[in-house]
Amino acid sequence: MAAALISGQEWSRVSPRYVGVELVSSLITGLVLCGATVPFIVLGTWFGWPALAVAIVVAVLLLALAPRRVRAIGYRMRDDDLLFTRGIMFQRVVAVPYGRMQLIDVNRGPVARALGLAELKFVTAAASTGVTIPGLPEAEAAELRDRLVALAESRRAGL
Amino acid sequence: MTHDLADGGWHRLHPATPLLRGGIVLIAILGFVVANFRERLIDWLFGAPELPGDPLQTAYERGQLGWAALVVAGLLLLGIASFFLSWRLHTFRIGDDVVEVRSGVLFRTHRRARIDRIQGVAIDRPFFARLFGTARVDISVAGQDAKVQLAYLGGADADALRGEVLRLASGARAAEAQVDTAHPSPPGEREGIVNQRVRELLAPELDPSLAAPESVVKIPPGRLIGSLVLSGFTVMVVLAVALLLTTSMLGRREFLAFIVLPGLVAAIGYYVNRFTKTLRYSIAGTPDGIRVGSGLLSTNNDTLPPGRVHAIEVSQPLLWRPAGWWMIRINRAGAAGEATAQASTTMLPVGTIDDARRVLELLVPGMAGSETGRLVDAGLTARRGEGFTDAPRRARLLRPFSWRRTGFARGEAALLLRGGFVWRRLVVVPLARVQSIRVSQGPVRRGLGLAELTVHTVAGPVRPELAVVDREVAREQFEEWSAAVVIAIDSDRSHRWAERPDDERGRSDET
Numbered sequence: 001m002a003a004a005l006i007s008g009q010e011w012s013r014v015s016p017r018y019v020g021v022e023l024v025s026s027l028i029t030g031l032v033l034c035g036a037t038v039p040f041i042v043l044g045t046w047f048g049w050p051a052l053a054v055a056i057v058v059a060v061l062l063l064a065l066a067p068r069r070v071r072a073i074g075y076r077m078r079d080d081d082l083l084f085t086r087g088i089m090f091q092r093v094v095a096v097p098y099g100r101m102q103l104i105d106v107n108r109g110p111v112a113r114a115l116g117l118a119e120l121k122f123v124t125a126a127a128s129t130g131v132t133i134p135g136l137p138e139a140e141a142a143e144l145r146d147r148l149v150a151l152a153e154s155r156r157a158g159l
Numbered sequence: 160m161t162h163d164l165a166d167g168g169w170h171r172l173h174p175a176t177p178l179l180r181g182g183i184v185l186i187a188i189l190g191f192v193v194a195n196f197r198e199r200l201i202d203w204l205f206g207a208p209e210l211p212g213d214p215l216q217t218a219y220e221r222g223q224l225g226w227a228a229l230v231v232a233g234l235l236l237l238g239i240a241s242f243f244l245s246w247r248l249h250t251f252r253i254g255d256d257v258v259e260v261r262s263g264v265l266f267r268t269h270r271r272a273r274i275d276r277i278q279g280v281a282i283d284r285p286f287f288a289r290l291f292g293t294a295r296v297d298i299s300v301a302g303q304d305a306k307v308q309l310a311y312l313g314g315a316d317a318d319a320l321r322g323e324v325l326r327l328a329s330g331a332r333a334a335e336a337q338v339d340t341a342h343p344s345p346p347g348e349r350e351g352i353v354n355q356r357v358r359e360l361l362a363p364e365l366d367p368s369l370a371a372p373e374s375v376v377k378i379p380p381g382r383l384i385g386s387l388v389l390s391g392f393t394v395m396v397v398l399a400v401a402l403l404l405t406t407s408m409l410g411r412r413e414f415l416a417f418i419v420l421p422g423l424v425a426a427i428g429y430y431v432n433r434f435t436k437t438l439r440y441s442i443a444g445t446p447d448g449i450r451v452g453s454g455l456l457s458t459n460n461d462t463l464p465p466g467r468v469h470a471i472e473v474s475q476p477l478l479w480r481p482a483g484w485w486m487i488r489i490n491r492a493g494a495a496g497e498a499t500a501q502a503s504t505t506m507l508p509v510g511t512i513d514d515a516r517r518v519l520e521l522l523v524p525g526m527a528g529s530e531t532g533r534l535v536d537a538g539l540t541a542r543r544g545e546g547f548t549d550a551p552r553r554a555r556l557l558r559p560f561s562w563r564r565t566g567f568a569r570g571e572a573a574l575l576l577r578g579g580f581v582w583r584r585l586v587v588v589p590l591a592r593v594q595s596i597r598v599s600q601g602p603v604r605r606g607l608g609l610a611e612l613t614v615h616t617v618a619g620p621v622r623p624e625l626a627v628v629d630r631e632v633a634r635e636q637f638e639e640w641s642a643a644v645v646i647a648i649d650s651d652r653s654h655r656w657a658e659r660p661d662d663e664r665g666r667s668d669e670t
Contacts, residue, residue, distance in 0.1 A: 005598055005599075005600065005610065005630070005633075005634060005637075006598070006634065006637070080642075080645040081641055081644075081645060087599075089601065089602055090599065090600070090601045090602075091599060091600055091605075092597055092598065092599035092600075093597065093598050093599070093637065094595055094596070094597045095595060095596045095597075095637065095641035095644075096594070096595040097595075097641075097644055097645050097648055099648050100594050100595065100648075124594040124595055124615070125301065125492060125594055125617045126594035126595060126615035126616055126617055126618070127618055128613070128615045128618075129594055129595040129615045131595070155648075155649075157648045157649075157651065158466070158651065158653070158654035159276075159278075159301055159467075159469075159492050159592070159617065159654075
């Protein structure tokens with residue numbers, strides 16, 4: 001793996017249990033992909049079976065890479081801003097000053113709830129910021145939310 | 160006859176409001192009915208031939224004329240009453256901290272906006288409203304459809320209201336502001352109402368006693384026409400016409416009449432609309448922010464308090480390059496997704512490089528003259544380098560033309576991002592307005608040792624991003640910029656731009 005964009009020692013990683021959520025969603029994506037090729041096979045077009053093969057390969061890759069995808073998600077609370085990173089192939093790092101917080105959402109999907117996980121979304125005035133930390137244990141998510149709100153309050157800024 | 164609308168009490172809108180908001184239709188119907196009756200009367204008196212199928216005639220023959228008249232009159236009265244009632248119930252109040260509007264007859268709404276969150280105050284004067292000497296005031300705050308609209312107010316009232324709202328928002332003390340808002344009012348009573356209207360129609364759309372008298376930019380009508388002709392829209396029209404001509408050569412002539420005529424009318428309508436909307440364009444700096452106005456028949460002018468500009472883009476479409484014209488657009492909170500978004504985000508529809516420089520100076524104070532000013536010049540016209548850190552040569556695989564110009568520089572309080580070879584552009588982002596920063600790379604960029612830097616601001620036409628940067632540089636700049644943004648946010652005081660530091664301290668002690 002190539003060098004990370006921003007050095008990776010001090011990242012707080014998300015719960016390993018989040019792999020479960022990733023596996024389920026990869027499985028669903030894989031099934032949808034395979035399902036999409038079925039009509040072509042039924043119609044007897046020449047690319048029906050190759051398409052199914054490709055779909056299966058993609059699905060297996062998605063499943064196999066799920067643990068690494070989860071390990072690549074991380075966040076770091078610095079003095080004045082929050083860093084967030086994710087992605088292996090398409091890697092990205094976002095820095096958001098705490099004072100830019102407009103609101104914080106804590107969401108739980110059905111699979112994540114079964115695993116006792118929650119997702120924390122940091123919303124700023126820019127729609128493209130897109131900082132969503134998935135796979136936090138519920139207690140940790142609530143605590144992180146309270147800390148972030150308190151930090152934002154102490155560094156309140158305009159738009 | 161200016162009232163003090165900002166005295167903290169509830170006020171009503173201008174009495175002509177029901178008429179301007181659609182009541183005029185009722186009057187038209189009334190006029191139509193009356194005119195019909197008149198025709199009937201004349202017919203009865205002079206014995207004109209009877210027209211079969213006329214509802215009035217049928218009603219008359221069946222002896223139901225009285226009922227018909229009653230129903231029409233009843234509906235009209237009901238309509239007029241409801242318009243009047245909605246006007247009676249539509250009240251607003253300018254408090255020290257909030258602007259409030261209560262409206263609605265059956266479904267009541269009560270909207271409150273915090274004055275220190277104001278992103279802009281716009282005064283629109285549609286042609287019809289101008290005839291009544293009224294104006295519409297839009298006080299916008301950040302958020303989708305988040306604005307307080309006061310339609311309609313008397314023209315002078317609207318100007319006074321804007322001054323007062325901005326003064327409250329600025330945090331300046333009332334006493335010191337009183338001096339500069341108290342302008343000598345002309346003796347309006349002695350002037351006839353007709354003269355007054357005519358004077359208002361001819362007056363510039365910025366009240367000269369409130370704005371700095373001179374706009375920093377003047378757009379001659381010739382240049383405006385030129386910019387419209389040399390636009391992407393014209394290219395589309397020409398392409399469409401060429402396509403139609405070739406199809407008609409192939410013998411499908413019937414297309415022509417059906418497509419060309421309506422298309423032509425639409426295209427001309429578009430040009431005329433754009434032309435009259437941008438005519439008499441002016442932009443001037445005032446103590447309460449930048450004031451942009453334009454329009455010939457329907458005028459509008461918009462005040463942007465300091466620190467409400469989130470990103471600025473100076474760009475030059477290819478067709479404008481021979482003429483050396485530039486346009487300036489901005490991102491601002493509270494304007495995205497609205498019908499008027501295009502107008503309210505364009506700060507300079509077309510101008511020379513000097514005009515662009517002057518407008519930039521207004522938008523980012525301290526821009527020209529200093530080191531930053533030199534950077535702006537380099538950002539607009541330089542082919543590469545000149546104070547900007549450029550993308551490395553290997554970036555030409557991803558950006559075969561624009562890699563030379565793709566680069567960035569740090570001004571005193573702003574980031575400058577340069578790009579575009581065909582469509583040259585320079586993006587300026589005030590550090591204090593940055594929401595977040597992202598560095599990212601996909602497999603291709605990783606292979607080339609490149610990365611992508613994106614600066615997130617509120618939504619708008621400007622997208623501040625550097626598509627190709629050397630990876631080491633990107634990593635370094637990511638750290639540097641995010642630190643600089645935090646410092647800039649800390650020292651930013653523009654949300655209360657006229658407040659003194661000691662006022663600020665007093666305020667924070669209270670809370």
